Amino acid sequence: MPRQGVQVSAGELAERFGLVLRGDPARLIGGVGTLAGAGPDALSFLANPKYRGQLAATRAGLVVVRERDADAYAGDVLVARDPYVAYARIASLFEPAPGQAPGIHPSAVVHAQARIDPGASIGPLATVGAGSRIDAGATVGPGCVIGEDCVVGAGSTLVARVTLVRRVTLGQRVLVHPGAVLGADGFGLALDRSQDEPHWIKVPQLGGVRVGDDCEIGANTTIDRGALEDTVLEHDVRLDNQIQIAHNVHVGAHTAMAGCVAVAGSTRIGRYCMIGGAAGIAGHLEICDRVVVTAMTLVTHSIREPGEYSSGTPLMDSRSWRRNAVRFKQLDALARRVGASPKDTE
Amino acid sequence: MPRQGVQVSAGELAERFGLVLRGDPARLIGGVGTLAGAGPDALSFLANPKYRGQLAATRAGLVVVRERDADAYAGDVLVARDPYVAYARIASLFEPAPGQAPGIHPSAVVHAQARIDPGASIGPLATVGAGSRIDAGATVGPGCVIGEDCVVGAGSTLVARVTLVRRVTLGQRVLVHPGAVLGADGFGLALDRSQDEPHWIKVPQLGGVRVGDDCEIGANTTIDRGALEDTVLEHDVRLDNQIQIAHNVHVGAHTAMAGCVAVAGSTRIGRYCMIGGAAGIAGHLEICDRVVVTAMTLVTHSIREPGEYSSGTPLMDSRSWRRNAVRFKQLDALARRVGASPKDTE
Amino acid sequence: MPRQGVQVSAGELAERFGLVLRGDPARLIGGVGTLAGAGPDALSFLANPKYRGQLAATRAGLVVVRERDADAYAGDVLVARDPYVAYARIASLFEPAPGQAPGIHPSAVVHAQARIDPGASIGPLATVGAGSRIDAGATVGPGCVIGEDCVVGAGSTLVARVTLVRRVTLGQRVLVHPGAVLGADGFGLALDRSQDEPHWIKVPQLGGVRVGDDCEIGANTTIDRGALEDTVLEHDVRLDNQIQIAHNVHVGAHTAMAGCVAVAGSTRIGRYCMIGGAAGIAGHLEICDRVVVTAMTLVTHSIREPGEYSSGTPLMDSRSWRRNAVRFKQLDALARRVGASPKDTE
Incomplete structure (x- = not known):
C-alpha cells in the first residue's frame, strides 16, 4: 500500500529526522509496517512498552526505539526520544500522495465572483459560490460544495464531498474529510406563544465559522455557524468523525476530540483538552485547559481544574x-x- | 455579516412588529448584535435576566426588552412581551438571503419524468429522479440528489448536498441542511436459520417519509423510510444536526430535538416535546405530549405523563x-x- | 407504494418459497401490508405473538403464519417455520427496483485509469478515480465519489452520494446507503513535545478498508481505513445509520449494529454479535462471538463470554x-x- 518505488537509506532517515542510527547506513527501506508484519525492507517502531516482547520475533529491517529499548533488538535501530513521533514523520514519506494538479476541473462550477488562486486545485463536480476565495496550494476535492463568502487557506485540503455553507474561513493546512458540513445554521429557535397554537420562530444565524491553521476535521462532522458572533476552532484542533459542534462554541488550540462527541452551543473549551468518544458537553459552559473527559461522559457543569473527568456506570452482564x-x-x-x-x- | 446596506428606522420596526418604542423613531438601525458587541447603529435584546447587568454598559442603539426591564436602560428601547421572539423576527431583516433565481442550472441532471415548477430553483450539479415534483418557490441547492417519487413542497429549501432517496414528501417551507439523508431504507432484518450458517435477510422497506410544513432538519441528520407505512414528522418539527430517526417513527407537531438524538423504530413521540442532545429513545414506545428528556438520557419505556425525564450519573473527577x-x-x-x-x- | 402491477398467485408463492398453502391457490396477491392495513389483494404476516389478536380483524387476503397460529385465522394462510423470513422474501417481489441501466452516465467523471465493467452502472454526477474497478452488475448511484484504488464488487450498490475515499474494497452484493464515508483517514496523532508549544503530528494512515460479501452499511455511517493493516468487515455484517467504525477495527461475520454505535480503534468484534443503538465500544478490546450489547451501553473491557451486557441507569422523572x-x-x-x-x- 505505501507509495510505489520510494526507497530511502537508513543513514538518510537518521540524518533527515535527527535520529541516531545503530546499524548499516546503506540499508534501503521501502515502507513501514507493524512489528509483526514488517519485512526486511520495512521500518517499524516500538512506542508502547506492552509490545516490547515482539522485538524478539520481528523481521523488520529497521526499528525506531527509545534509547532504553535499543539493546533489546539484535537488528538495526533508529534511536528516538519519541519513537511514535519519529515514526509518524518517516511514514509520511511512504504515503501515496494523490496529488491533484492545480487548476479547475472542467466539470466544476465556479461562480464569477469567486477567486481561485492559480495554484489551487478545484476537483471534478465541485462548486464554489460568490465571494469565496481558494488560496494557493489548496485542494477542493470532488463533489465539494463551497457556498458564499468562504475562504480556504493556503495548503488546505477538502478531501471530497465537503460542504462549507456560508461565511466559513479555514486557515492554512487545514484538512477536512468527506461529508463534513461547516457553516450550517446554528439551532436557534424561539417559541412564539402569541397564537393559540404556539410555534417555533427561527432565530437568524448571522455569524460564521473560523478554523485556525493545522486543524483536522473528520468525516461527517458538523460545525454550525454562530448566531451573532462566530463559532471558533483555534489552531491545531483535531476532530475525529461524526462530531457535532454547535453555534458559538470556542475550542482552544491543540484540543483533540474522538469520534461522535457533541458540544452544545456557546461552550468554551480550553487548550490541550482531550475529549473521549461520544462524550457530551452541555451548552454555555467553560472548560479550562488540559481537561481530559472519558468516553461517553456527560459534562453538565463548567470545569475549572485540569484533570480527568467521568460519568456513567461500569459494564456488567x-x-x-x-x-x-x-x-x-x-x-x-x-x-x-x-x-x-x-x-x-x- | 448582516445584509449590506439594509437600514430600518426604530419607528418602522415598532410599527411592523407591533412593539412599543421608547425613544427616537427616526433612529436608523443597520444590523443586530449582542449587548456586549452591538454598536450605536445596531439593535440588541435582553431575554435572559442573567444578562441584565450588561444593559448598563451596552452601546447598542436600540434594545428589545420586557416591560419590567425598560427602565433599566437609559437609551432607546422597544418593549416586547417576548423579546427573543421579537428579536428573531427583526434579525431576519438583516439576514443575507443567498436568493437563487428560479430555473434549472445547466449542470443539473433532471429526469424527463420529473416535474419542476417554473418558479423553483434547481442548483448546480443537483439531480432529480423520475416521478419527483419540485413546487413553486422551492430551492434544491448544489449537489442535492432527489431520487424517485419525491415531492419538495412550495417554498421549501434543500440547502446543499441533501439526499431524498425515494418516496419522500416534504410539505411547505421545510428547510433541510446539508448532508441530511431522508428516505434511506429502514434497518429491517430477519435472521434466516434454515441453513447451517444462519444469515440475515433484508426486509424490504416499502414505505416512505412524510414531513409536514415548517419543519427544519439539521445537517447530516438521517430519517429512514418506513417498512410498510410511512415515517412521519408532523408540522413545525425542529431537528438539529446528526439526529437519527428510524423507520416508522412518528413525531408530533412542534417537537424539537437537539443534536445527536437517536430514535429507534416505530416509536411515537407527542407534540411539544423537547429532546435533549444525544438522548436515545428505544423502539416501539409511546411518548405523550409535552415531555422533556434531558441530554444523553436513554428512554427505555413509554412515558404517559408530561414532565421532565432523565437517566445517567453526575460528572465527577x-x-x-x-x-x-x-x-x-x-x-x-x-x-x-x-x-x-x-x-x-x- | 409497492411495485405497480405485479400480481402473484397464492399457489405460486407457496411453491416458490417452499411454504404450505391453506386456501385458494388462484388468489392473486398484488402487494404486502400490516395486519391492520392490508386489503384483500395483499399479503400480511404474523411473527410477533403480541399481534395475534389482530388476526381476527385483518382484511388481508393471505397471511403468513406459524403452524401453531394457522387455525387462528379464518382466511387463507401460508404456513412457514419462520414467517418473518418468509414475508421478507415475498415482499421483495413487490419492491420497486429503480433499475439503473448499465453504462456510464454522460455527466459522470471517470478517470482514464479506472476500469468499469460494461455491465456496471455509473450514475449522474458520480466520479471514479484512478486505479479503481467497478464490477459487473454493480451500481454507483448519483453523486457518489470513488477515489483511488477502490473495488466495488459484482452486484454491489452505492445508492447515492456515497464516498469511498481510497483503498476500499467491497465484496459482492454490498449495499451502501447515502452519505456513508468509507476509507477516510483513521484518527492517528502523535504529540510532538520537541518544541515549546507541543503540537500534533498526523500519523499516516496507510491501510485500507475491506468489506465482505452481503454487507449493508447505513446512511452517514463512517468506516476509517487502517493505519498499517486494513479495517475489516467480514461477510453479512449489517450496520445501521450514523455508525462510526474507527481504524483497524475487525467486525466478524453476521454481526449487526443499530444506529449511532461508535467502535474505537483496533477493537475486534466476533461473529453474530448484536450491538444496540448508540452503544460505545472502547479501543483495543476483544469481543467474542454472540455478544449482545444493550442500547447506549459503554463497553470498556474485553468480553470473553457470550451473553448480554449493559451499563447505565434507569429512566426516572x-x-x-x-x-x-x-x-x-x-x-x-x-x-x-x-x-x-x-x-x-x-
Whole structure:
C-alpha cells in the first residue's frame, strides 16, 4: 500500500529526522509496517512498552526505539526520544500522495465572483459560490460544495464531498474529510406563544465559522455557524468523525476530540483538552485547559481544574446490571436509611 | 455579516412588529448584535435576566426588552412581551438571503419524468429522479440528489448536498441542511436459520417519509423510510444536526430535538416535546405530549405523563468516579444489607 | 407504494418459497401490508405473538403464519417455520427496483485509469478515480465519489452520494446507503513535545478498508481505513445509520449494529454479535462471538463470554433522578458505612 518505488537509506532517515542510527547506513527501506508484519525492507517502531516482547520475533529491517529499548533488538535501530513521533514523520514519506494538479476541473462550477488562486486545485463536480476565495496550494476535492463568502487557506485540503455553507474561513493546512458540513445554521429557535397554537420562530444565524491553521476535521462532522458572533476552532484542533459542534462554541488550540462527541452551543473549551468518544458537553459552559473527559461522559457543569473527568456506570452482564440498576432508584432512600445527608460528598 | 446596506428606522420596526418604542423613531438601525458587541447603529435584546447587568454598559442603539426591564436602560428601547421572539423576527431583516433565481442550472441532471415548477430553483450539479415534483418557490441547492417519487413542497429549501432517496414528501417551507439523508431504507432484518450458517435477510422497506410544513432538519441528520407505512414528522418539527430517526417513527407537531438524538423504530413521540442532545429513545414506545428528556438520557419505556425525564450519573473527577462507580456493582447487595426490598421505589 | 402491477398467485408463492398453502391457490396477491392495513389483494404476516389478536380483524387476503397460529385465522394462510423470513422474501417481489441501466452516465467523471465493467452502472454526477474497478452488475448511484484504488464488487450498490475515499474494497452484493464515508483517514496523532508549544503530528494512515460479501452499511455511517493493516468487515455484517467504525477495527461475520454505535480503534468484534443503538465500544478490546450489547451501553473491557451486557441507569422523572443521582457521589462512603469492601462484587 505505501507509495510505489520510494526507497530511502537508513543513514538518510537518521540524518533527515535527527535520529541516531545503530546499524548499516546503506540499508534501503521501502515502507513501514507493524512489528509483526514488517519485512526486511520495512521500518517499524516500538512506542508502547506492552509490545516490547515482539522485538524478539520481528523481521523488520529497521526499528525506531527509545534509547532504553535499543539493546533489546539484535537488528538495526533508529534511536528516538519519541519513537511514535519519529515514526509518524518517516511514514509520511511512504504515503501515496494523490496529488491533484492545480487548476479547475472542467466539470466544476465556479461562480464569477469567486477567486481561485492559480495554484489551487478545484476537483471534478465541485462548486464554489460568490465571494469565496481558494488560496494557493489548496485542494477542493470532488463533489465539494463551497457556498458564499468562504475562504480556504493556503495548503488546505477538502478531501471530497465537503460542504462549507456560508461565511466559513479555514486557515492554512487545514484538512477536512468527506461529508463534513461547516457553516450550517446554528439551532436557534424561539417559541412564539402569541397564537393559540404556539410555534417555533427561527432565530437568524448571522455569524460564521473560523478554523485556525493545522486543524483536522473528520468525516461527517458538523460545525454550525454562530448566531451573532462566530463559532471558533483555534489552531491545531483535531476532530475525529461524526462530531457535532454547535453555534458559538470556542475550542482552544491543540484540543483533540474522538469520534461522535457533541458540544452544545456557546461552550468554551480550553487548550490541550482531550475529549473521549461520544462524550457530551452541555451548552454555555467553560472548560479550562488540559481537561481530559472519558468516553461517553456527560459534562453538565463548567470545569475549572485540569484533570480527568467521568460519568456513567461500569459494564456488567445484563442480569447483574438489572438487579443493581433498579436499586439506583432507591439510592436516596438507602442513604437516608444509613444516615447520610445529601450534602455529604467526599 | 448582516445584509449590506439594509437600514430600518426604530419607528418602522415598532410599527411592523407591533412593539412599543421608547425613544427616537427616526433612529436608523443597520444590523443586530449582542449587548456586549452591538454598536450605536445596531439593535440588541435582553431575554435572559442573567444578562441584565450588561444593559448598563451596552452601546447598542436600540434594545428589545420586557416591560419590567425598560427602565433599566437609559437609551432607546422597544418593549416586547417576548423579546427573543421579537428579536428573531427583526434579525431576519438583516439576514443575507443567498436568493437563487428560479430555473434549472445547466449542470443539473433532471429526469424527463420529473416535474419542476417554473418558479423553483434547481442548483448546480443537483439531480432529480423520475416521478419527483419540485413546487413553486422551492430551492434544491448544489449537489442535492432527489431520487424517485419525491415531492419538495412550495417554498421549501434543500440547502446543499441533501439526499431524498425515494418516496419522500416534504410539505411547505421545510428547510433541510446539508448532508441530511431522508428516505434511506429502514434497518429491517430477519435472521434466516434454515441453513447451517444462519444469515440475515433484508426486509424490504416499502414505505416512505412524510414531513409536514415548517419543519427544519439539521445537517447530516438521517430519517429512514418506513417498512410498510410511512415515517412521519408532523408540522413545525425542529431537528438539529446528526439526529437519527428510524423507520416508522412518528413525531408530533412542534417537537424539537437537539443534536445527536437517536430514535429507534416505530416509536411515537407527542407534540411539544423537547429532546435533549444525544438522548436515545428505544423502539416501539409511546411518548405523550409535552415531555422533556434531558441530554444523553436513554428512554427505555413509554412515558404517559408530561414532565421532565432523565437517566445517567453526575460528572465527577475520574478518581472519585472510579471509587464510586465500582460500588454500583454492589448496589443490590448494599440495599439487601440495609433491608430494602427491590420493589421499594419512592 | 409497492411495485405497480405485479400480481402473484397464492399457489405460486407457496411453491416458490417452499411454504404450505391453506386456501385458494388462484388468489392473486398484488402487494404486502400490516395486519391492520392490508386489503384483500395483499399479503400480511404474523411473527410477533403480541399481534395475534389482530388476526381476527385483518382484511388481508393471505397471511403468513406459524403452524401453531394457522387455525387462528379464518382466511387463507401460508404456513412457514419462520414467517418473518418468509414475508421478507415475498415482499421483495413487490419492491420497486429503480433499475439503473448499465453504462456510464454522460455527466459522470471517470478517470482514464479506472476500469468499469460494461455491465456496471455509473450514475449522474458520480466520479471514479484512478486505479479503481467497478464490477459487473454493480451500481454507483448519483453523486457518489470513488477515489483511488477502490473495488466495488459484482452486484454491489452505492445508492447515492456515497464516498469511498481510497483503498476500499467491497465484496459482492454490498449495499451502501447515502452519505456513508468509507476509507477516510483513521484518527492517528502523535504529540510532538520537541518544541515549546507541543503540537500534533498526523500519523499516516496507510491501510485500507475491506468489506465482505452481503454487507449493508447505513446512511452517514463512517468506516476509517487502517493505519498499517486494513479495517475489516467480514461477510453479512449489517450496520445501521450514523455508525462510526474507527481504524483497524475487525467486525466478524453476521454481526449487526443499530444506529449511532461508535467502535474505537483496533477493537475486534466476533461473529453474530448484536450491538444496540448508540452503544460505545472502547479501543483495543476483544469481543467474542454472540455478544449482545444493550442500547447506549459503554463497553470498556474485553468480553470473553457470550451473553448480554449493559451499563447505565434507569429512566426516572428528573426530580427523583436528581435526588438519587446526587447520592451516586456518596456511593463509596455509603458502602463503607455498611461495611462492604470495594472488592465484594457479586
